[in-house]
Amino acid sequence: MALRIRTIEWEDPNQLVEPMRNLSGLEFLQKIARRELPPPPIGALMQFNVVEVSPGRAVFAAQPEEFHYNPIGVVHGGLAATLLDSAMGCAIHSMLPLGVGYTTLEIKVNFVRALTVATGPVRSEAEVVHMGSRTATAQGRLVDSKGKLYAHATTTCLILSQQRSE
Amino acid sequence: MALRIRTIEWEDPNQLVEPMRNLSGLEFLQKIARRELPPPPIGALMQFNVVEVSPGRAVFAAQPEEFHYNPIGVVHGGLAATLLDSAMGCAIHSMLPLGVGYTTLEIKVNFVRALTVATGPVRSEAEVVHMGSRTATAQGRLVDSKGKLYAHATTTCLILSQQRSE
Amino acid sequence: MALRIRTIEWEDPNQLVEPMRNLSGLEFLQKIARRELPPPPIGALMQFNVVEVSPGRAVFAAQPEEFHYNPIGVVHGGLAATLLDSAMGCAIHSMLPLGVGYTTLEIKVNFVRALTVATGPVRSEAEVVHMGSRTATAQGRLVDSKGKLYAHATTTCLILSQQRSE
Amino acid sequence: MALRIRTIEWEDPNQLVEPMRNLSGLEFLQKIARRELPPPPIGALMQFNVVEVSPGRAVFAAQPEEFHYNPIGVVHGGLAATLLDSAMGCAIHSMLPLGVGYTTLEIKVNFVRALTVATGPVRSEAEVVHMGSRTATAQGRLVDSKGKLYAHATTTCLILSQQRSE
Numbered sequence: 001m002a003l004r005i006r007t008i009e010w011e012d013p014n015q016l017v018e019p020m021r022n023l024s025g026l027e028f029l030q031k032i033a034r035r036e037l038p039p040p041p042i043g044a045l046m047q048f049n050v051v052e053v054s055p056g057r058a059v060f061a062a063q064p065e066e067f068h069y070n071p072i073g074v075v076h077g078g079l080a081a082t083l084l085d086s087a088m089g090c091a092i093h094s095m096l097p098l099g100v101g102y103t104t105l106e107i108k109v110n111f112v113r114a115l116t117v118a119t120g121p122v123r124s125e126a127e128v129v130h131m132g133s134r135t136a137t138a139q140g141r142l143v144d145s146k147g148k149l150y151a152h153a154t155t156t157c158l159i160l161s162q163q164r165s166e
Numbered sequence: 167m168a169l170r171i172r173t174i175e176w177e178d179p180n181q182l183v184e185p186m187r188n189l190s191g192l193e194f195l196q197k198i199a200r201r202e203l204p205p206p207p208i209g210a211l212m213q214f215n216v217v218e219v220s221p222g223r224a225v226f227a228a229q230p231e232e233f234h235y236n237p238i239g240v241v242h243g244g245l246a247a248t249l250l251d252s253a254m255g256c257a258i259h260s261m262l263p264l265g266v267g268y269t270t271l272e273i274k275v276n277f278v279r280a281l282t283v284a285t286g287p288v289r290s291e292a293e294v295v296h297m298g299s300r301t302a303t304a305q306g307r308l309v310d311s312k313g314k315l316y317a318h319a320t321t322t323c324l325i326l327s328q329q330r331s332e
Numbered sequence: 333m334a335l336r337i338r339t340i341e342w343e344d345p346n347q348l349v350e351p352m353r354n355l356s357g358l359e360f361l362q363k364i365a366r367r368e369l370p371p372p373p374i375g376a377l378m379q380f381n382v383v384e385v386s387p388g389r390a391v392f393a394a395q396p397e398e399f400h401y402n403p404i405g406v407v408h409g410g411l412a413a414t415l416l417d418s419a420m421g422c423a424i425h426s427m428l429p430l431g432v433g434y435t436t437l438e439i440k441v442n443f444v445r446a447l448t449v450a451t452g453p454v455r456s457e458a459e460v461v462h463m464g465s466r467t468a469t470a471q472g473r474l475v476d477s478k479g480k481l482y483a484h485a486t487t488t489c490l491i492l493s494q495q496r497s498e
Numbered sequence: 499m500a501l502r503i504r505t506i507e508w509e510d511p512n513q514l515v516e517p518m519r520n521l522s523g524l525e526f527l528q529k530i531a532r533r534e535l536p537p538p539p540i541g542a543l544m545q546f547n548v549v550e551v552s553p554g555r556a557v558f559a560a561q562p563e564e565f566h567y568n569p570i571g572v573v574h575g576g577l578a579a580t581l582l583d584s585a586m587g588c589a590i591h592s593m594l595p596l597g598v599g600y601t602t603l604e605i606k607v608n609f610v611r612a613l614t615v616a617t618g619p620v621r622s623e624a625e626v627v628h629m630g631s632r633t634a635t636a637q638g639r640l641v642d643s644k645g646k647l648y649a650h651a652t653t654t655c656l657i658l659s660q661q662r663s664e
Contacts, residue, residue, distance in 0.1 A: 002177055002178035002181070003175055003176075003177055004175065004176050004177070004178070004207075005173060005174070005175050006173070006174050007171060007172070007173045007174075008171070008172050008173075008174065008233065009169055009170065009171050010169075010170050010232075010233055011168055011169055011170070012168035012170070012232075013232065013235040013236075013237070013239065014239075015168070016237050016238075016239065017239050020237065020238060020239070028237075029237075032237060039237075040235055040236050040237040040242070041170075041232055041233045041234065041235040042233070042234055042235060042236050042242040042244060042245075044233070045211065045212070045233050045234065046211070046212075046244070066176075066178075066179065066207055067174070067176060067207045067208070067210070067211045068207065068208055068211065069179040069206055069207040069208060070206050070208055070252070070255075071179070071182050071186070071194075071195075071198060071205075071206040072182075072186060072259075072267070073179065073180075073182065073183050073186070076206070076208040076248060076251070076252070077248075077251045077255075077270050077273065078208060078212070078244060078247055078248025078251055078252070079208075081244055081247040081248065081251065081273065081275075082242060082243075082244025082247065082248070085242070085243045085244055085247065086236070086242070086244070089236075089243075093238075101238070103277070103280070104243050104277055105276065105277060105437065105467060105488050106274065106275060106276045106277065106438065106488055107243065107247065107274070107275050107277075108272065108273070108274045108275075108440060108606045108652065109247075109272060109273050109274075110271065110272045110627075110628070110635050110652065110654060111269075111270055111271060111272065111273075112627075112628040112630065112633075112635060114269070129608075129610075129647070129650055130608070130610040130647055130650070132610065134490060135437060135490060135610075137608050137610060137650070139637075139650075149627070149628055152627055152628070152635070152637075152652070154606065154608065154650070154652060156437050156438055156488060156608060158466060158467060158490075271603065271633060271654050272604065272654055274440045274486065274606060276461075276462070276469050276486065276488060278461075278462040278464065278467075278469060295442075295444075295481070295484055296442070296444040296481055296484070298444065300656060301444075301603060301656060303442050303444060303484065305471075305484075315461070315462055318461055318462070318469065318471075318486070320440065320442065320484070320486060322442060322603050322604050322654060324632060324633060324656075334509055334510035334513070335507055335508075335509055336507065336508050336509070336510070336539075337505060337506070337507050338505070338506050339503060339504070339505045339506075340503070340504050340505075340506065340565070341501055341502065341503050342501075342502050342564075342565060343500055343501055343502070344500035344502070344564075345564065345567040345568075345569070345571065346571075347500070348569050348570075348571065349571050352569070352570060352571070360569075361569075364569060371569075372567055372568050372569040372574070373502075373564055373565045373566065373567040374565070374566055374567060374568055374574040374576060374577075376565070377543065377544070377565045377566065378543070378544075378576070398508075398510075398511065398539055399506065399508055399539045399540070399542070399543045400539065400540055400543065401511040401538055401539040401540060402511075402538050402540055402584070402587075403511070403514050403518070403526075403527075403530060403537075403538040404514075404518060404591075404599070405511065405512075405514065405515050405518070408538070408540040408580060408583070408584070409580075409583045409587075409602050409605065410540060410544070410576060410579055410580025410583055410584070411540075413576055413579040413580065413583065413605065413607075414574060414575075414576025414579065414580070417574070417575045417576055417579065418568070418574070418576070421568075421575075425570075433570070435609070435612070436575050436609055437608065437609060438606065438607060438608045438609065439575065439579065439606070439607050439609075440604065440605070440606045440607075441579075441604060441605050441606075442603065442604045443601070443602055443603060443604065443605075446601070
């Protein structure tokens with residue numbers, strides 16, 4: 001049978017709502033990167049976290065594990081999509097001042113090599129491509145510790161300013 | 167603090183390799199849907215499973231939970247991407263005869279509404295759009311129990327016939 | 333040498349600005365379809381035109397010609413992209429009331445068969461998938477007279493209401 | 499009425515078939531760039547041409563004109579899509595040895611600013627992102643003479659080796 005067991009712990013994500021509203025995007029994400037705020041539940045679930053945030057750029061780190069596998073014997077593409085979506089969204093979020101939010105309209109992910117448990121640690125590195133007042137775009141790359149490319153992506157986000165959302 | 171704990175269990179995904187090689191795509195996926203084969207680890211992790219497979223079509227079911235949340239207070243887009251990637255890939259896989267495999271080249275996902283714990287059960291429904299000898303494309307929709315749309319997607323897959331991979 | 337010559341004629345596109353501002357999207361596009369307004373220059377250039385517009389749906393017709401060819405011996409993918417972008421954008425435009433505009437944020441086009449001069453007339457058929465207050469999405473298919481599929485696409489558009497742009 | 503007239507000349511694209519088969523991708527494209535081979539018809543039609551090709555990189559130049567306009571008062575997105583598709587496809591083609599061809603599976607284009615007749619000359623610059631034995635990906639940017647970004651894109655191409663296509 002070969003049953004595997006893992007216990008996951010996460011914190012109430014509502015703890016992040018108040019800090020998010022009272023900080024710029026950069027300050028909010030850097031507090032998560034420094035562990036001054038709890039990681040979001042999805043990071044605990046899929047075992048990844050943000051490791052660098054600077055204006056217009058964000059990097060996430062993860063390690064492909066057996067629990068990420070799909071039925072055809074490699075890591076599910078959803079892990080790469082989640083890591084790239086996270087890094088690209090945070091690269092854009094890092095440019096937003098206090099009171100301005102965003103939502104992701106779409107992602108496009110190219111998978112160029114399969115991830116397996118033998119891949120070792122991977123980094124999802126993203127940067128803003130276009131920062132407008134109403135929309136923004138970003139691109140990201142998923143690489144292993146030697147810089148080999150596994151996936152790359154782009155995204156389009158909608159900027160939500162306070163006036164507009166009220 | 168509000169710490170949450172969940173224990174997940176999954177089976178060795180290597181158990182799926184042998185059946186996958188000895189069955190058509192449709193037979194293989196229907197055995198997973200009927201629980202005659204163990205679900206893949208990613209399904210146990212993210213709490214989703216395949217519920218319908220017919221030639222050229224696949225449906226997955228999931229329920230958005232707090233453990234899927236991102237830092238901005240809603241379910242991470244990675245859940246929708248994973249559910250749509252799964253359903254679209256399986257819709258294509260269901261068309262492949264014994265000895266023919268596939269790999270996903272790219273996915274494109276549009277997020278049209280945020281998923282939350284209040285959304286309730288969702289279905290990711292996909293169908294083949296183009297089935298060629300070397301590549302195939304599919305499209306998918308993520309809807310709630312009333313049919314309301316949350317995300318939609320397309321994919322391009324590469325068909326791997328035995329002759330070509332040898 | 334085998335030199336080919338073609339003369340194209342088009343009208344000043346500024347003639348369309350005033351009608352566009354004073355009509356709903358549906359009325360504006362239907363006037364172009366009925367030839368009560370001049371076709372846009374790009375249609376004259378690439379030899380295509382809108383043939384049907386109803387709420388949330390638009391159809392364009394074209395005929396692949398030698399002047400659309402790329403250097404590798406078939407019609408350039410830009411023709412399919414242009415026809416699908418046109419039909420998808422107009423499907424969304426057809427839903428917009430007087431005073432509301434749109435701009436296309438992105439298109440994604442899958443090319444599943446090459447177009448050649450032997451293909452004959454093609455139709456680009458598009459429909460709205462999601463109509464929101466700030467963004468909309470649509471999908472389209474490019475088919476020949478027998479319904480054979482040559483390309484399919486999706487788009488994301490930004491809705492520009494008067495209040496927001498002022 | 500304000501009718502505009504333009505005469506387009508192009509050469510029989512069949513003249514390109516033989517050179518394409520007998521040259522590497524790089525040699526073939528550089529001969530077009532140096533005008534030792536006729537430009538493809540689509541370039542004559544839409545008034546653009548290849549200006550630089552090196553291994554893994556291609557640049558096209560164009561000037562947005564009134565004849566590229568759509569019905570909503572700016573250049574049709576199809577021009578940017580065509581220019582980016584051309585540059586990305588040629589970046590990949592430039593890496594292919596004699597006897598190996600390619601076909602474009604999909605393009606994804608983000609439009610970040612509208613092109614108008616006031617934009618002046620633009621360049622579509624593309625480079626290979628991933629070069630595999632069966633598929634390749636590339637990315638491109640459309641910029642004006644000051645480097646301002648108007649659109650960016652990615653593509654997935656299928657590599658067609660002689661053995662495989664026979």
